[in-house]
Amino acid sequence: MTAADVAIVGGGLMGAATAFFLRRRGLSVVLLERDLVGSHASGTNFGNVRRQGRFLPQLPLANLSREIWGRLPDLIGDDAEFLPSGHIRVAFREADAARLEAYAREARPHGLELELVSGNALRMRFPFLSPEARMASYSPHDGHANPRLAAPAFARAARREGAIVHENAEVLSITKSAEDFLVETSIGRFRAPLLQVSAGAWGGRLAAAFGEPVPITPHGPQMAVTEPVRYRIEPVMGIASEVVEEGVYLRQVKRGNIVFGGGVRSEASLDTKRARLDPLNTLRQLPQVARLLPAMRALSVIRSWSGVEGYMRDDIPVMGPSAKVAGLFYAFGFCGHGFQLGPGVGATMAELIATGGTGVPIEPFHISRFATAEGNTR
Amino acid sequence: MAAPVVVVGAGPAGIRAAERLVEAGLCPVLVEEGARDGGQIYRRQPPGFTRGPEALYGSEAAKATALHAAAEALRPRLDWRPETLVWAVRDGALLVHSAGRGESLPYAALILATGATDRVMPLPGWTLPGVASLGGAQIALKAQACTIGARPVFLGTGPLLYLVAWQYVKAGAAVQAVLDTSPFASRVAALPWMMARPALVARGAAYTMALRRAGVRIATGVTPIAVEGEDRVAALRWRDAAGRDCRTDCDAVGLGYGLRSETQLADLARCDFAFDAGARQWLPVTDEDGRASVQGVYLAGDGAQVRGADAAELAGRLAACAALRDLGVAVDEAEMVHLRRRLMPMTRFRRGLERAFPWPAHLAAALPDEALVCRCEAITAGELRRAGGEYGAPEVNRAKAFSRTGMGRCQGRMCGPAAAEILAAARGMPIEAAGRLRGAAPVKPLPVLTEAAP
Numbered sequence: 001m002t003a004a005d006v007a008i009v010g011g012g013l014m015g016a017a018t019a020f021f022l023r024r025r026g027l028s029v030v031l032l033e034r035d036l037v038g039s040h041a042s043g044t045n046f047g048n049v050r051r052q053g054r055f056l057p058q059l060p061l062a063n064l065s066r067e068i069w070g071r072l073p074d075l076i077g078d079d080a081e082f083l084p085s086g087h088i089r090v091a092f093r094e095a096d097a098a099r100l101e102a103y104a105r106e107a108r109p110h111g112l113e114l115e116l117v118s119g120n121a122l123r124m125r126f127p128f129l130s131p132e133a134r135m136a137s138y139s140p141h142d143g144h145a146n147p148r149l150a151a152p153a154f155a156r157a158a159r160r161e162g163a164i165v166h167e168n169a170e171v172l173s174i175t176k177s178a179e180d181f182l183v184e185t186s187i188g189r190f191r192a193p194l195l196q197v198s199a200g201a202w203g204g205r206l207a208a209a210f211g212e213p214v215p216i217t218p219h220g221p222q223m224a225v226t227e228p229v230r231y232r233i234e235p236v237m238g239i240a241s242e243v244v245e246e247g248v249y250l251r252q253v254k255r256g257n258i259v260f261g262g263g264v265r266s267e268a269s270l271d272t273k274r275a276r277l278d279p280l281n282t283l284r285q286l287p288q289v290a291r292l293l294p295a296m297r298a299l300s301v302i303r304s305w306s307g308v309e310g311y312m313r314d315d316i317p318v319m320g321p322s323a324k325v326a327g328l329f330y331a332f333g334f335c336g337h338g339f340q341l342g343p344g345v346g347a348t349m350a351e352l353i354a355t356g357g358t359g360v361p362i363e364p365f366h367i368s369r370f371a372t373a374e375g376n377t378r
Numbered sequence: 379m380a381a382p383v384v385v386v387g388a389g390p391a392g393i394r395a396a397e398r399l400v401e402a403g404l405c406p407v408l409v410e411e412g413a414r415d416g417g418q419i420y421r422r423q424p425p426g427f428t429r430g431p432e433a434l435y436g437s438e439a440a441k442a443t444a445l446h447a448a449a450e451a452l453r454p455r456l457d458w459r460p461e462t463l464v465w466a467v468r469d470g471a472l473l474v475h476s477a478g479r480g481e482s483l484p485y486a487a488l489i490l491a492t493g494a495t496d497r498v499m500p501l502p503g504w505t506l507p508g509v510a511s512l513g514g515a516q517i518a519l520k521a522q523a524c525t526i527g528a529r530p531v532f533l534g535t536g537p538l539l540y541l542v543a544w545q546y547v548k549a550g551a552a553v554q555a556v557l558d559t560s561p562f563a564s565r566v567a568a569l570p571w572m573m574a575r576p577a578l579v580a581r582g583a584a585y586t587m588a589l590r591r592a593g594v595r596i597a598t599g600v601t602p603i604a605v606e607g608e609d610r611v612a613a614l615r616w617r618d619a620a621g622r623d624c625r626t627d628c629d630a631v632g633l634g635y636g637l638r639s640e641t642q643l644a645d646l647a648r649c650d651f652a653f654d655a656g657a658r659q660w661l662p663v664t665d666e667d668g669r670a671s672v673q674g675v676y677l678a679g680d681g682a683q684v685r686g687a688d689a690a691e692l693a694g695r696l697a698a699c700a701a702l703r704d705l706g707v708a709v710d711e712a713e714m715v716h717l718r719r720r721l722m723p724m725t726r727f728r729r730g731l732e733r734a735f736p737w738p739a740h741l742a743a744a745l746p747d748e749a750l751v752c753r754c755e756a757i758t759a760g761e762l763r764r765a766g767g768e769y770g771a772p773e774v775n776r777a778k779a780f781s782r783t784g785m786g787r788c789q790g791r792m793c794g795p796a797a798a799e800i801l802a803a804a805r806g807m808p809i810e811a812a813g814r815l816r817g818a819a820p821v822k823p824l825p826v827l828t829e830a831a832p
Contacts, residue, residue, distance in 0.1 A: 036776055043779065148779040152769065227787055227823060255755075279466035279473045279819045283480050283830045290826055300823035302787050 002164065004028040006353060007183050007192035009171050009206065010199035012042035013147075013339065014331045016154035016165075017346020018196055018353075020076065023161035025354040030164040030190050031155065032183065035273070037167060038151025041200050041338065044275075044307025045221055046249060046261045047147045048236060049340045050087045051112050052139040053103065055316055058341075059110035060360040065344025066141065072343070076157035080150040083254065086235035087142035088126065090133050090292060096240045097135040104137055114139055128233055130291055137240070144236045144251045147339055154346065174209070176325060194353055196329040201310030202270055203318065203332025207367065210325050214370045215313035216333050218268035220275025220306035221261050224282050226299040228256030238262065239292055248288040250296075258296060260289045265336075268308040277306040311335045319345065319365035321352065329353055330367055381484040382407050382457065383701060384472060385491060386464050386643060389417020390687045391679025391694035392491035393449045398698035400455045402707050407457040407483065409464055409474060411822075415449040417493055418513060419687045421520050422446065434520055436545070437581060441687070466819035467646040470674070475824055481831040487674045487701040490644055491694055492681035494637035499534075499741050499796050500759075502749045503605030504633065512634030516542045525551045527630025531614045533602055535560040535735040536636040537578075540585040543594065543632075553594045554628045557616055559635070559738040561599035571730025574723035595626075602741070605631055635737050637684045638795055645817030647675050653810040656732040657684065658739060659795065660814035666718055668697035669704075676701050689724035692717050739809065742799030751800060752793040754786020762797060763804040772805070773813035774798050787823060790815040 006022055008015045011033025019031040031037075049069055051062040073079045091097040097118070104114040117125055118135040126136060159165045170186040174195070181195040197206045204216035231254050238249030239262075248262035263285050268275035282304050290297045310333040312318065317335060322328035331349050334341065344360070352358050385396045388410035399406040408415075414422040420442040423429060431439040452458075459476065466473040471484040496511035503509070510518065510526040512534060518524045525546060531554045532543045543556045565572075572579050589596060599619030606613045606625075613627045644662040645651070650671035651660045661683055668676045678697035679690035696717040703709045745751070747760030765771045765781035774790075774797060777783060783797045784790025790797065798812040805812075 036772075039776075152780070156769075226826065277819065279468050280482070280830075282466075282819070282824075283473075283828060286826050286828055286830075296826050298826075300825050301820055302823050303785065303789060303818050304820070305818055 001189045001191055002030060003191045004030040004164065005192060006194040006196065007032065007181060007190050008196045008198060009174070009183065010197065010203070010332065011037040011151070011155060011165065011167065012040060012198060012200050013038060013151040013154065013342035014334070014345050014349070015196065015198035016151045016158060017342050018198060018331065018349045019158040019163045019165070020154050020161060021347045021350030022353060023158055023163050025350055027354060028162070029158065030192065031158065031166065032169045032171060032185055032190065033165070033167045034170045035168065037155040037165070038148070040273070040307050041309040041334070042151040042342070043148050044223065044305055045147045045309070045336070045339045046223060046259065047144045047251065047339060048087075048249065049082060049084070049145050050139070050142045050236060051340065052087060052107065052114055052137060052142065053089060053240070054337065056106055056110055057361065057364045058316065059107060059112055061344050061348060061362065062341060063111050064347065064360050065341050068343035068347060069145070072153075076153050078149065078153035078157070080153050081146035081253070082143065083145065084141055084143040087139045088136040088235045088237045089240040090129060090237055091135045091240045092132055093134065093241070096242070100135055100137040100240055112139070126235070128293055128295055129237075130294055132291070138235070142236065150339070150342065174206070181327065194327045194329070196331060196349060196353065198331045200332055201268065201308045203310060203330065205270070207318070207330060210322060210328060212322060212324055212367050212371070214318060214333065214367060216310050218270050218275070218308050219265040219311050219336070220268040220277065221309060221336060222263060222266055222277055222281040222285065222304070222306060223259065223261040224285070224301050224304035225260070226258040226296065227302050229258075229299065231256050233258070233293065237292060239288065245284055246288055248285050248292065250289055250293060258299065260285060263288065266306050268306070270308070273308060275306040275308045277304050279304070309336050314369070317365050318367050319349070319362050320367065323366070323368040323371060381470070381486040383487045383489065383705070384409060384483060384485040385489045386472070387417070387491035387493055387679070387681065388415035388449065389491060389493050389679060389690065390420065390445055391681070391690035391697075392417070392489070393445055393452070394691045394694035395489045395491060395678055395698040396456055397448055397452055398695045399702065400452055402702050405456055407459060408452075409459045409462050409472070409483075411461070411463050413460050416442070416446060418517065420445050421517060423521055423523070427523065429523065438687070445691070463822055464643060465821050465824050467643060473819070475828055478825065478827060478829055479831050480828040485674070487676065487705060488647065489676045489678060489694075489697050489701060490681055491679045491690070492640040492643055494639050494680035494684050495791060496634040497636050497638040497737060497795050498633060498792055499635050499738055500745060500749055500751050500793070501602045501604055501741075502746060503607065505750055505753050506605055506607050506611050507609065508607065508611030508630045509605055510630065510632055512538045512542050512632050515632035516545065519545055519549055525549060525630075526632060527611070527628065528552060529554050529628050530630040530632055531555045531557065531626055531628040532632040533557045533614060533616070534634040535738065536634065537582055537731065537735070538634060538636075540582060540589065544585045544589055547589065547592045547594060553589070555595040555597065555626050556589060557600045557602070557614070558596070558598045559600055559602065559741070560735045561619065564736060565734040568730045568734035571726050572734060574726035574730065578727065636731070636735060637680060639684060640681050640791070642789070642791075642817040642821045644670060644675070644677060644681075646819060646821070648672055649675055651814060654683070656729055658737050658809060667700035667714065668693060669700055674704070683728065685721075685724045685728045689721055692721050692724070696721070737795070739799050742796055743803035745800060751797055752783040752786060754788050755782040757781055757783045759800055762800055766801045766804045771801070773811070774801060774815050775813065777801050778815060784815050789818065789821070
């Protein structure tokens with residue numbers, strides 16, 4: 001039996017970052033990951049370090065996270081290939097452009113400055129964009145990073161700081177005694193007075209076991225990448241559209257490959273732990289990415305992938321203390337937009353667990369928002 | 379209309395499978411990535427080339443001619459789709475790409491006859507211009523009437539090493555040396571299995587003798603050290619069986635250590651794989667008739683297990699019989715028994731080849747850190763070892779995620795076998811524990827300009 005101040009169930013980016021920041025606050029931590037750290041949503045997502053377009057009350061958390069992304073080399077000894085090369089959302093229609101303008105106006109009080117570019121200025125600034133593009137909303141300090149590296153880098157740093165990190169440790173049961181949570185796993189038993197559930201798409205099952213069912217559905221992102229070409233496209237870019245199929249996004253990594261995704265999501269299974277990419281979706285994405293970035297018409301796609309992500313019914317995550325069980329905390333269900341938030345979530349959850357309060361507001365994400373509606377109708 | 383039976387690959391296995399389906403009155407679809415039928419071994423020369431079958435296929439001319447004739451006779455009786463890439467598999471349908479158009483091709487049964495490619499073990503300098511795989515060297519000669527160089531060295535192991543060297547001698551190339559990593563003793567020890575096909579043993583010996591008569595240096599039990607050269611191949615450095623360092627001047631190197639089955643489509647069709655200790659490869663699981671673990675999927679030819687062209691013709695026909703039977707078409711049991719019986723010595727011979735010309739796994743541990751392993755992404759052995767060491771990747775997919783080994787254009791088809799060996803050696807674990815790279819669509823690069831068919 002291993003004892004710690006905090007047990008974390010789920011070693012994705014959220015769990016790994018929380019473990020790291022808890023160690024920085026001096027708490028002892030055991031991180032339990034069923035597979036390998038960051039192998040599901042954390043490792044298979046697009047790699048967007050994007051703030052614009054987010055649910056506005058989430059911006060303080062995203063701003064905190066962005067600040068941490070910039071300090072990763074000092075903090076964890078690895079930059080996870082974070083490139084603050086800017087991010088643009090591109091509108092092709094008048095109505096979409098109007099939405100970009102409204103968002104830029106509303107985001108400013110939340111500490112996010114966006115620059116709207118249109119007409120000739122748009123062609124000058126972003127000559128690689130489609131001539132059909134009507135307006136771009138430019139966020140200069142956002143960018144992208146390598147999702148395959150980020151969570152493992154946090155876990156390695158947490159381990160260096162003294163956290164116990166177990167991979168291939170499947171949680172079999174969790175019970176709460178008067179004092180402690182008792183976590184039974186495939187590799188042994190763990191005991192801690194505080195417990196965080198950061199199990200991604202599987203978080204719903206654990207929350208339900210604690211009497212807090214939530215409406216969560218697994219889906220898979222539809223990702224693909226082209227062969228490498230000379231590095232020319234700095235900003236991450238995405239189409240701002242209300243038409244699902246048009247909602248593609250892309251980024252060029254410094255090595256030259258262009259990663260893209262978006263559009264229709266695939267099915268995913270909590271039981272097989274796999275999300276199968278639908279190749280027909282790749283075919284549907286191709287004309288959209290070629291529309292956004294016409295130079296892509298000369299390239300070939302070399303690989304595609306997906307992973308299991310958890311989507312909440314209201315498209316925002318579950319984050320904060322349990323409403324029912326003392327000492328229990330949640331950070332899961334990030335609805336395909338958790339990668340940028342990861343470092344900030346880790347810092348904020350560690351702060352919450354260690355001090356009982358948070359510097360940035362996270363009330364909108366409290367699990368109690370489903371208590372009346374969901375709990376009573378199940 | 380019900381979905382057709384689809385055969386992928388128009389080499390010996392695919393053609394004989396399609397032929398058997400046509401005999402049963404079906405109109406199968408035969409999909410081929412290349413422009414013409416024949417596969418790699420019986421690859422046809424481009425239009426306008428006039429070399430005769432004897433010049434192209436040597437001792438196998440009669441078989442090549444017969445297979446080509448069979449394919450031509452089938453042409454009007456099936457749906458022939460040349461220059462068509464199968465890039466993904468989805469719920470009982472293939473996604474195919476041809477001439478800029480993408481299409482979904484549903485199948486009632488799927489016979490995969492996807493063949494094999496060279497198995498490569500990297501060495502320093504292996505990406506210099508002038509280095510080609512053995513299969514590539516042979517295709518240059520067979521299809522284009524070109525050599526990879528005027529003074530080539532052939533390095534590797536397996537029967538293809540000697541065959542290609544002899545074909546180059548016949549074509550007028552000044553072959554500088556044939557360097558085999560397998561010790562001669564292993565060939566002797568493998569004879570009990572190899573003698574399942576005595577004619578092939580005799581033919582192999584004849585190539586070796588012919589090479590010696592032509593004055594070509596043959597060395598066995600060698601250790602490759604490096605390919606040298608500034609902007610193209612200038613020499614090969616190697617160590618002989620007695621441990622002496624040697625340097626052979628040359629302008630090209632043909633490199634290959636046997637073949638690896640092309641199994642990505644079976645993977646995308648979700649077939650089970652098992653580690654084959656003899657081949658040191660993960661192969662799709664099949665029954666003796668070629669049925670995969672997924673209902674309606676069949677495998678034949680070198681894409682299932684490397685038994686060569688003669689076996690591929692039989693296995694293609696047998697897989698078609700199995701598919702027909704599973705579709706409710708009567709197939710005479712005697713025919714299947716006959717095919718299975720004829721395949722038995724070929725399977726035994728394959729096991730002999732694996733013993734006689736083993737994949738030189740031991741070279742992986744000795745590969746210098748600076749040597750490139752994944753040429754698509756330019757990843758060195760050192761970077762891969764670091765993924766397995768400092769970063770703790772316990773198997774190849776994790777090592778790929780950390781280091782990008784196997785993440786490029788070829789999807790690990792070239793570097794995968796060596797990368798698994800390097801990782802296993804670095805972590806001190808058995809090769810099967812290194813796992814296998816999961817397949818991902820597209821199997822080969824798919825143009826962004828692919829237009830979806832309505």
